[in-house]
Amino acid sequence: MATATPQRPQGQSMPTPQPTLGESLRRNGVSRRGFLKLCAATASLMALPPSMAPAIAAALESARRPSVIWLSFQECTGCTESLTRSFSPTVENLILDTISLDYHHTLQAAAGDAAEHAREEAMHANAGQYLVVVDGSLPGPRANPGYSTIAGISNYDMLMETVADAAAVIAVGSCAAFGGLPKADPNPSGAVAVQDLVKDKPVINVSGCPPLPMVITGVLAQYLTFGKLPELDEYNRPLAFFGQSIHDRCYRRPFYDKGLFAETFDDEGAKKGWCLYRLGCKGPMTYNACATMKWNGGVSWPVEAGAPCLGCSEPDFWDAGGFYDALSVPPGNSGDMLLAAGAAGVAVGAGAGLLARSKTKSAAKQHQTVTAAELEQKL
Amino acid sequence: MASIGDIPVKVEGEPAAPAEYGNALPVLSQVRHALAQLTQGGEPTQIDLGAMPFGPGDEDRLMALLGQGEVTASVDALGRTRIQETAYSGVWVVEYLNTDDQRVALHLEIDTVPRLLRSQPEDLSDALAALNTLLAASLDQA
Numbered sequence: 001m002a003t004a005t006p007q008r009p010q011g012q013s014m015p016t017p018q019p020t021l022g023e024s025l026r027r028n029g030v031s032r033r034g035f036l037k038l039c040a041a042t043a044s045l046m047a048l049p050p051s052m053a054p055a056i057a058a059a060l061e062s063a064r065r066p067s068v069i070w071l072s073f074q075e076c077t078g079c080t081e082s083l084t085r086s087f088s089p090t091v092e093n094l095i096l097d098t099i100s101l102d103y104h105h106t107l108q109a110a111a112g113d114a115a116e117h118a119r120e121e122a123m124h125a126n127a128g129q130y131l132v133v134v135d136g137s138l139p140g141p142r143a144n145p146g147y148s149t150i151a152g153i154s155n156y157d158m159l160m161e162t163v164a165d166a167a168a169v170i171a172v173g174s175c176a177a178f179g180g181l182p183k184a185d186p187n188p189s190g191a192v193a194v195q196d197l198v199k200d201k202p203v204i205n206v207s208g209c210p211p212l213p214m215v216i217t218g219v220l221a222q223y224l225t226f227g228k229l230p231e232l233d234e235y236n237r238p239l240a241f242f243g244q245s246i247h248d249r250c251y252r253r254p255f256y257d258k259g260l261f262a263e264t265f266d267d268e269g270a271k272k273g274w275c276l277y278r279l280g281c282k283g284p285m286t287y288n289a290c291a292t293m294k295w296n297g298g299v300s301w302p303v304e305a306g307a308p309c310l311g312c313s314e315p316d317f318w319d320a321g322g323f324y325d326a327l328s329v330p331p332g333n334s335g336d337m338l339l340a341a342g343a344a345g346v347a348v349g350a351g352a353g354l355l356a357r358s359k360t361k362s363a364a365k366q367h368q369t370v371t372a373a374e375l376e377q378k379l
Numbered sequence: 380m381a382s383i384g385d386i387p388v389k390v391e392g393e394p395a396a397p398a399e400y401g402n403a404l405p406v407l408s409q410v411r412h413a414l415a416q417l418t419q420g421g422e423p424t425q426i427d428l429g430a431m432p433f434g435p436g437d438e439d440r441l442m443a444l445l446g447q448g449e450v451t452a453s454v455d456a457l458g459r460t461r462i463q464e465t466a467y468s469g470v471w472v473v474e475y476l477n478t479d480d481q482r483v484a485l486h487l488e489i490d491t492v493p494r495l496l497r498s499q500p501e502d503l504s505d506a507l508a509a510l511n512t513l514l515a516a517s518l519d520q521a
Contacts (some may be wrong), residue, residue, distance in 0.1 A: 032499040034456035040495075041475050043427070044484040050425030053494075251400050251434030273400070273434065291432050297481060304435060 021224070022061035035060075042225065046218045047240040047289065059225045066224060067122050067130040069162055070104035073155040074148050074182040074191055075136025079173040080106050082210035083217070099220060102130075105150070116151050119162065127165040131223065134159065134194050137175040137182045141197070143190025159197060168202040168229055169194060172216055177205035177235070178315040185319050195236060202229050205236045207288075209312035214293045215241045235315065237287065246283035246309050249291035252276065262306075270306060280324040282311030400434035403441040406487075410445075410470055413489040417469055423490035438485075445470060454495050458483075462493050 019027065025035060039057040043050050072080070084107070101107065102122035103115065110118055122130060138155035139147045145154030153161075163169055171194040174180040182191035195203045206219055219238055222230050230238040247253065255261070255275040262269035262276055275281070283291075286309050294301045302309055308324065311317045406426070413424035428438065446466030454460040458478040464471055471493045475484040488494065498506075 031456045032502055033454055033495055036495060036499065037454070037457055037460055037475055040425075040473075040486065041484045044429050044486075047430065050427050050486055053425075249432045251402055251432045251437065253432070254401055292430050298429065 019064075020061065021063040021065070042221055045214055046222050046225070047293075056225055059227075063224050063227070065100045066167075067100045067102050067126040068133055068220070069102055069119055069122055069130055069166075070107075070133040070135070071158060071162060072105050073134065073136035073138040073159070073176070074189065075173065075175050076181075077106060077135075078210040079135040079176075079216070080104075082213050083172075099224060112151070116153075123162065123165055129167050130165070131168055131170060131220075132163050132166045133170045133172055134176045135172045137179045137191040137193055138197075139190050140192040143192075147189035156197070159194070163198050163201055166201055168204065168223075169198050170204045170206060170219060171195065172206045173211055174207045174209045174312060174315075174317065177207040177237075180209065181318055183316075203236055204229060204232065204238060207235070207237060207242075207313040207315075209310075209317070211313070212241075212289055212293050212295065215289055233287070237313075241289040241293075242287040242313070244287065246286045246288055246291050246303070247281075249289075250283055250303060251291070252303060265306065273306075276303060276306070276308040278326050279308045280322065280326055281308035282314070282317070282320075282323075282327060283309040284327060286311040286314055288313040400437050402431065402433055402437040403444060406431060406441055407444055410467075410487060410489060414467065414469055417489050417491075423488065423494075425494075426487040426489075428485040428487060442472070445472065452493075452496055460495055462496060 022035070025038075030038070036053065036057060039053040039060060040050055042056050042060070043052045046056075048056070070080075100122075103119040105115070108115060108118065136148075136155075138159060139145055141156055145156060148155045150158060171177045175182060175191075176194050179187075179191050179193045179196075182189055183193070195205065204219060206216055208215065215238075218241060219230065222238070222240070230240060233239050233242055235242075247256070250256075252273060252275050255273070256277060260269060260272075260274040261278045262274045263278060264270065265279065277284070281303065283303065290301045290309070291303070294304070310323050311320065314320070406428070409426060413426070416422050416424060428441075431437075448464030448466050448468065450462075450464035452462040454462065459476045459480065461474040461476065462471060463474075469489055469491060471488040471490065473486045473488050473493055473495065474482060475486070477483050
């Protein structure tokens with residue numbers, strides 16, 4: 001990782017007062033042009049227009065490194081994998097090095113008592129100011145705590161103790177945000193999401209399985225830069241990244257509007273890159289930034305690789321029917337309208353995504369799904 | 380650390396020609412509006428191409444449409460930044476790279492001079508102070 005500020009050994013208390021980000025960058029020989037470049041790239045990272053760069057520069061100049069405690073519960077470490085697989089060293093790393101990551105099972109060198117001691121120390125030293133990042137769901141208060149413990153402490157106790165003095169909680173990944181795979185039917189461990197338990201602190205959900213690395217770091221960067229929490233959607237996700245559906249930002253969208261669909265994974269339509277709606281793409285009901293930020297440093301993303309979107313950033317995506325079944329088609333006129341839009345080549349714009357989203361909720365309850373063949377008959 | 384480009388990939392058969400996704404022309408239209416704005420009121424615009432829903436080939440198509448102008452510049456600060464004037468005066472491609480030469484952002488700037496190329500105001504007073512110090516020391520020695 002790039003080292004923008006001197007690394008502090010784990011478990012030592014934080015030196016105060018800390019230098020601002022501007023000071024520590026200059027101390028490390030970063031020129032003002034370098035700083036301007038950092039701000040331009042940070043604007044991209046935060047999905048803000050480039051014209052925001054001067055405002056970001058002014059804010060970053062005086063920003064201080066927030067202390068971050070990262071708790072991993074019932075999870076697969078995919079979220080941390082995503083975070084660390086952002087290419088090194090990058091702007092993300094620079095920003096990561098400018099936060100003070102005081103506790104993280106996978107990334108910290110300390111183990112056992114020393115690790116838990118580091119967590120407690122960071123909590124005391126930064127009471128009321130530190131951020132808690134959680135990945136993974138956790139057994140709820142009425143579930144058997146034995147399903148997931150760390151150092152003999154139940155996940156529930158550790159979360160509630162750690163968030164007590166936190167400024168805010170960031171739930172990273174669909175498990176922490178919505179319960180995810182552990183909560184999938186029949187939910188043997190009684191898994192719940194962070195927002196089901198934390199009611200007296202702001203909770204920001206950064207969903208996805210895993211979330212885009214740029215989105216995880218972008219949310220942290222936004223807090224670091226502006227010192228406040230971002231604007232959120234109805235699921236408490238930052239609007240900057242989750243404000244638009246995959247469908248509305250998809251480069252294959254023009255084919256949907258023309259009614260051109262791939263019917264199988266190897267037909268002419270698939271080869272020509274037509275819309276994957278009939279192959280089960282959940283893009284119209286999925287809100288995430290994959291279509292523009294893409295994966296692996298902007299190389300590609302599932303739809304570009306010819307795979308329909310699984311909808312991994314939406315609540316209960318695991319129980320929402322087959323990944324390769326076309327979206328649930330709700331009864332009623334509006335559902336027919338959506339189908340007609342595809343068939344007749346009517347450009348319905350953002351409306352289709354919103355419509356699909358609201359209708360999918362009711363459809364999910366009734367669990368009425370269609371196969372590509374049935375859809376074909378309706379069309 | 381090895382980059383994704385280091386992973387050997389063998390493609391069998393002829394790769395298919397990229398499909399026409401038609402996402403380049405709308406951006407070009409946005410550039411035209413920005414250039415008109417610069418011409419009329421002098422207000423510059425930055426466009427983040429990373430925020431565009433580009434399919435494979437769309438970026439190459441846009442770059443081919445924009446062409447190459449007379450000026451190429453490179454800024455070495457926190458990794459390289461490549462700056463290229465396009466065939467349309469006032470339209471610049473600014474590619475920000477990290478220290479491993481991987482792209483961190485790709486912008487279009489519609490301005491007379493890209494922001495990063497200008498001397499930074501704080502640096503000017505620092506430079507003046509440094510020159511004063513140098514001259515004073517030189518005069519003392521003389």
